[in-house]
Amino acid sequence: MKNFLTFTGIILLSLIGCSSSLECYECDGESCVSESLDQVKCQEGAVYCLKLQLDEEFTKSCAYDAPQNDEEGCKEFGTTKTCYCKGDFCNSSNHVSALFSTLLLLLLLHILH
Template sequence: MVGAKTFVLACALAVLLCVSNVDAAFKCYDCIGTSSSDSCSDEFTKSSSLESSSANCEACTKTKLSGVVTRGCSPVAIGNDCTTSGDDASCTCNSELCNGSNNMAVSMATLLGATLVVFFSNI
């Protein structure tokens, strides 16, 4: 039988998984850069001036082709994934402003799911 504390924790985590942002516009960083000194380069410094939001945005993207880094928004939610070929890469992620890091962000659902697995495996 599952204890009361375990049940409450599981319910709280389930609620967190279902919470969504009340703002209808999904935010991603939106820029194009070519060199390490550029504000959109691979070594990225997050800035609110580079934030963009759109009602038809479902995922954020980061692409690096021939040294040119592009960050933006995709109308299609593809999931959290990266593909690479040599120095070129294309990544998508499905949480707001997740395209601002060198390693694309892991979704909140993935983190909470992993926490539940670890927690329940120790009971």
């Protein structure tokens, strides 16, 4: 029982950071191609991260306007593709969230004990 309470406490502490401001990747054009994208803390009011593709040019940022129907996902209009997502750094296709990694590690440690 004591191990369960310790495990639950660690999980709850890891979730405290979830209530802070949204964080997104930010880049424009050529800077989106590099492996080291800028990480920014969005201003109050941003609920989504944005990934925009116009032809072969990319833009990533915080989104201060909600998507149509307030839904996550991508929409294409001609040569423009606009993607909205919720969650820290979700506007990168190859990013694993730190929270997910932490929870996975805690679960693995719990199973091994």
